[in-house]
Amino acid sequence: MKFLPIxxxxxxxxxSACTNPNRFGADDALANPAPTVGTPLNGVGTGGANDPTSxxxxxxxxxxxxLFEVDQSTLTAAGRATLDGQATWLLTNSDYQAVxxxxxxxxGTRQYNLALGARRANAAQEYLVSKGVPANRLRVVSYGxxxxxxxCSSEACYAKNRRAVTVLAGGxxx
Amino acid sequence: xxLALVCAFVAASGAQAQQGPxxxxxxxxxxxxxxxAVPDFQAETGEAGQLAGDLSRVxxxxxxxxxxxxxxxxxxxxxxxxxFNAPVSFPDWKAVNAQALVTGxxxxxxxxxxxxxxxxxxxxxxxxxEGLQFSGTxxxxxxxxxxxxxxxxSRITGEGGYFDSRVVYVSETGPKxxxxxxxxxxxxxxxxxxxxxxxSAIVLAxxxxxxxxxxxxxxxxxxxxxxxxxxxGSVQRRVLESAEGTMSFAxxxxxSGxxxxxSLSQGGNTDIYTxxxxxxxxxxxxxxxxxxxxxxxxxxxxxxxxESDRSGSPQLYIMSAGxxxxxxxxxxxxxxxxPVWSPRGDLIAFTKQTSGRFxxxxxxxxxxxxxxxxxxxxxxxxxWSPNGRVIMFTRETQGEGGASSLYSVDITGRVLxxxxxxxxxxxxxxxxxxx
Numbered sequence: 001m002k003f004l005p006i007x008x009x010x011x012x013x014x015x016s017a018c019t020n021p022n023r024f025g026a027d028d029a030l031a032n033p034a035p036t037v038g039t040p041l042n043g044v045g046t047g048g049a050n051d052p053t054s055x056x057x058x059x060x061x062x063x064x065x066x067l068f069e070v071d072q073s074t075l076t077a078a079g080r081a082t083l084d085g086q087a088t089w090l091l092t093n094s095d096y097q098a099v100x101x102x103x104x105x106x107x108g109t110r111q112y113n114l115a116l117g118a119r120r121a122n123a124a125q126e127y128l129v130s131k132g133v134p135a136n137r138l139r140v141v142s143y144g145x146x147x148x149x150x151x152c153s154s155e156a157c158y159a160k161n162r163r164a165v166t167v168l169a170g171g172x173x174x
Numbered sequence: 175x176x177l178a179l180v181c182a183f184v185a186a187s188g189a190q191a192q193q194g195p196x197x198x199x200x201x202x203x204x205x206x207x208x209x210x211a212v213p214d215f216q217a218e219t220g221e222a223g224q225l226a227g228d229l230s231r232v233x234x235x236x237x238x239x240x241x242x243x244x245x246x247x248x249x250x251x252x253x254x255x256x257x258f259n260a261p262v263s264f265p266d267w268k269a270v271n272a273q274a275l276v277t278g279x280x281x282x283x284x285x286x287x288x289x290x291x292x293x294x295x296x297x298x299x300x301x302x303x304e305g306l307q308f309s310g311t312x313x314x315x316x317x318x319x320x321x322x323x324x325x326x327x328s329r330i331t332g333e334g335g336y337f338d339s340r341v342v343y344v345s346e347t348g349p350k351x352x353x354x355x356x357x358x359x360x361x362x363x364x365x366x367x368x369x370x371x372x373x374s375a376i377v378l379a380x381x382x383x384x385x386x387x388x389x390x391x392x393x394x395x396x397x398x399x400x401x402x403x404x405x406x407g408s409v410q411r412r413v414l415e416s417a418e419g420t421m422s423f424a425x426x427x428x429x430s431g432x433x434x435x436x437s438l439s440q441g442g443n444t445d446i447y448t449x450x451x452x453x454x455x456x457x458x459x460x461x462x463x464x465x466x467x468x469x470x471x472x473x474x475x476x477x478x479x480x481e482s483d484r485s486g487s488p489q490l491y492i493m494s495a496g497x498x499x500x501x502x503x504x505x506x507x508x509x510x511x512x513p514v515w516s517p518r519g520d521l522i523a524f525t526k527q528t529s530g531r532f533x534x535x536x537x538x539x540x541x542x543x544x545x546x547x548x549x550x551x552x553x554x555x556x557x558w559s560p561n562g563r564v565i566m567f568t569r570e571t572q573g574e575g576g577a578s579s580l581y582s583v584d585i586t587g588r589v590l591x592x593x594x595x596x597x598x599x600x601x602x603x604x605x606x607x608x609x
Binding site for chain 2 (some may be wrong): 100142147150151
């Protein structure tokens with residue numbers, strides 16, 4: 001078991017029974033209500049970005065994505081730091097599962113970029129698993145160059161498109 | 175669209191069928207296209223008037239589009255063509271510089287169509303081959319025109335034709351970050367577009383079966399890339415077997431049509447596999463930590479060309495169809511991908527990325543005689559015409575408004591054209607000649 005920052009842990013546990021429409025396993029949460037310990041950081045949890053157990057918090061505050069160098073799938077120092085935060089969050093919020101999406105910029109053929117996106121997603125997944133996140137809570141998918149988030153054809157956009165995004169999901173991972 | 179084509183010989187008037195002096199060898203690259211005339215075919219029945227004109231225009235467009243031929247516009251004609259069986263006035267065609275002449279006659283009876291035609295060498299005043307006729311139905315009239323054009327093309331070039339063929343591709347709308355994709359099928363010239371899937375899931379890289387009855391493609395329908403096989407006639411599809419936690423893509427049929435070669439990603443590593451379509455039994459062909467993808471069979475089915483970055487950058491390799499040792503064939507500067515074996519067996523078409531540009535190129539199967547045919551911001555994904563003389567591919571334009579279109583280029587690299595599609599287009603796969 002990894003050491004977790006106390007404040008985050010306490011807040012997360014406190015809010016874990018709050019309603020969250022994006023939440024996976026709502027039935028399990030009801031069957032096993034979390035003990036109420038501590039107090040919420042910002043009043044009553046809303047599932048919004050201020051709720052540390054929310055998807056929005058994960059996406060915005062923890063950071064849902066890591067970026068890669070051209071044609072690389074090696075995690076950068078910044079990428080590892082983001083994934084450390086993701087691992088901590090996922091260990092705390094153990095009823096979430098995630099799909100890690102690997103993406104490439106448009107410089108490359110469709111097939112190669114699908115394979116490259118798979119490498120990137122897998123690099124992020126392996127790192128999370130190495131930090132203790134159970135592999136069965138994570139799945140990977142590659143979108144290759146099919147889903148850029150920035151659409152200009154220059155490095156400023158390409159740099160943001162070469163990414164692995166951890167998308168919290170409520171589906172079965174079996 | 176069902177079309178029964180019946181060929182029969184029409185008694186040729188005048189000269190014997192011959193291999194006349196009118197011959198173009200495409201190998202050398204056509205510097206000066208051969209001028210030809212296709213006066214509107216004679217309408218032998220009252221109902222045939224419109225069709226006679228339309229058929230003639232499609233035939234002329236097919237020939238013109240090759241770059242091998244140049245059409246003499248009807249406005250230049252001196253001869254007044256109106257009777258298929260009347261003697262041809264060669265001096266009148268010579269006077270407008272036509273070297274080849276295609277004449278024909280069309281009759282319509284209800285939904286039945288009959289087309290007769292002859293090809294002439296204007297200079298020597300002789301027939302090129304014998305007169306021929308095709309029968310079909312009115313809704314298949316474009317195919318009849320393509321059949322005629324294929325025959326004319328074959329007689330003059332000595333090559334097989336490619337006009338009576340279809341292309342399956344991905345029809346695209348919307349900006350790059352929200353692109354909607356669905357499978358479409360059309361005639362090679364962009365006519366008769368029909369959609370095969372909706373755009374609810376991303377679909378990629380459809381590939382025709384060897385006889386054109388089925389299409390393999392990749393879809394995100396399940397949330398993950400998986401390979402589907404779709405029956406073109408019934409539009410019924412089924413997913414091919416794949417293990418949980420894997421992604422499969424880049425499928426192609428073997429020449430027998432019974433096996434699929436494809437890429438499978440597992441644990442971040444992408445290798446090449448084959449699967450027997452009937453049994454779902456799969457065999458792993460490559461086993462390296464490198465990316466191995468974009469496999470394509472040789473026409474005899476004994477070898478597979480594919481791309482791998484095992485050397486550090488994507489390059490082309492050939493291995494036996496059963497796997498094993500692979501030999502590298504690409505050694506130029508840059509990155510090579512999407513190799514496709516020519517139906518003639520002589521060349522491999524590929525995508526090459528170098529100095530920030532993309533090219534479609536061809537090389538011999540030993541990697542020699544590499545030639546780049548195109549250059550743009552992003553060209554990729556070549557597919558061969560049934561006769562191995564033309565390549566169709568995807569061209570995507572740069573920037574925020576970037577869009578994909580289909581282009582074709584002949585193997586001399588001199589005849590580059592955009593293929594008209596109602597929406598954007600990518601990932602074309604050219605069918606064999608239709609039966």
